[in-house]
Amino acid sequence: MSKVVRDKETNEDIILDPEKDLNIVLPGYKCHAYISIFEDAINQLAVLADVVPLGFQGTSKDTDKISKVLKNRKIMNFNEDKENENISQMNLANNMIKIQNERNFIHSLFSKTINELKENKFQSLVRTVIDEYDKKNRYKNTINKANEASELLKDLQAKLSNEKILLEEETNERNQVIQQLKDTIQEITTLTASEQKYIKKETKANEASVKGICQKEESALLEKKHLLQKKIEQEQMAHERIVEFLERQRGELEKQIEEWMQKYERDIEDKCQQIQDVQGQLEKDTEEFxxxxxxxxxxxxxxxxxxxxxxxxxxxxxxxxxxxxxxxxIQKWWRRIFRNKKSKVKTSKKGKSGKKKGKKGDGKKKGSKK
Structure with a gap:
């Protein structure tokens, strides 16, 4: 997998491809040039080691011992001034330890690369660059996540502060409402005590007036009761007399009913006889008809x-x-026709005789003229 690295000096992207870079074989003259460069760098690192104080030189084990001692000192110091001095010393010691560790790491790396360049390779250098790039990216990712978490924490803190403000406002409003309700309850209790006294007096007065009214109504109802009892007795007497009268009427009506039933039977027999007579007469009449x-x-x-x-x-x-x-x-018509024929014949004869006479006269006139 290829990786892109940006150079800080030129701001150009450098593509790292481990598969290709590990298999690169350099020519001999380049390897000698690179070896001389790395040896010069190792000499400069040795000069840097000479510049570092003697107390901070040594191996990684010595640095671990120094860090333990500094931690013990931090635990043992209780005063604030001493703690501040110890903290500054610890920071300085930590920085120097970091520098020493990095110098040792670079020294070992350059020595390995020199040995590899003698074989026209530089695999350890490529691997360390890729590993450092991965560490750097991880560190950046953790920093970004920490920044996002801090921003989210700030937002949540702002929301929490707003919620606290709203809660305080609501509690204040509720406390005001509670106080108002307490005041109203106190007023109601005072009013209820006075109202209870007034109601007791009013109920006593109403009770006395109601008793007087009830006594008057009771006396009036007793009088009505006596009157109604008298009316009931009178109505009972009238009822008994009416019952006797109705029983007598009933006996008379029963007798009349018996008489009417007998009369009904006689009338029915008479009517049946009349019907038979009428039927016989009807038969005779039908025959005659x-x-x-x-x-x-x-x-x-x-x-x-x-x-x-x-x-x-x-x-x-x-x-x-x-x-x-x-x-x-027809006879009249024929007679007319016959008469007409006769008249026509006569007229025709007269005309012929006149024409002949005329012709003779004309001849005479012509001769005289000649």
Whole structure:
């Protein structure tokens, strides 16, 4: 996997590809040049080690001992001034330890690369660069996460402060409402005590007035009771008399009903006899009606025949009359025609004789002229 690294001096991206870089083989002249550069750097690191105070030189074990001693000193010092001095000394010691560790690390790295460059390779240098780049990225990621967490913490703190302010406002408002309610309750208690006294007096007065009214109503109701009892006794007497009267009426009506029933039976028998007589008379009348209807049909047939004969006679008479009228009209018409013919013949004869006379006269006139 290739990785991109930005150079701080040139601001250019450097692409790191471990698979390719580890397999690179440098030429000999470049390796000698690089070896001389790394040896010069090692000499400069030795000069830096000489510059560092003697107390901070040594191996990593010595640095661990120094850090333990500094921690013990920090625990043992209780005064504030001494603690501040110890903290500054600890910071200085830690910085020097870091410098010493980095110098030792670079010294060992350069020595390894020199040994590898003798074989025309530099794998350890590439690996250390990639590892340091990964460490740096991890450190950046942790810093970014810490910044995000701090921003989120600030937002939450701001929200918490707002919520606290709102809660305080709500509590103040509720306390005010509670105080108002307490005041109203106290006023109500004072009012209820005075109202209770007034109500007791009022109830006593109402009770006395109601008792007087009830006594008056009771006396009036007792009088009504006596009157109603008298009315009930009178009504009972009247009821008994009415019952006796109705019983007498009932006996009389029962007798009348018996008489009417007997009369009803007699009337029914009479009516049945009358019905039988009427039925016999009806049978006789039906027989007479049938005979009369037969006679009527016969007479009606005869009358119909007479009517038809009379109609035929009338029709013949009308035909004869029409024939006579037609014959007379024909005769008159023929006579007129005959007369007209005779008159035409006479006129034609007269005309012919006149024409002949005229012709003779004309001949004479013509001869005289000649």
């Amino acid at each position: 049938e005979s009369l209807s037969q006679r009527y049909e016969e007479l009606e047939a005869k009358v119909q025949e007479d009517r038809e004969q009379q109609q035929q006679l009338e029709y013949q008479q009308k035909l004869n009359e029409l024939r006579t009228e037609a014959a007379s009209k």
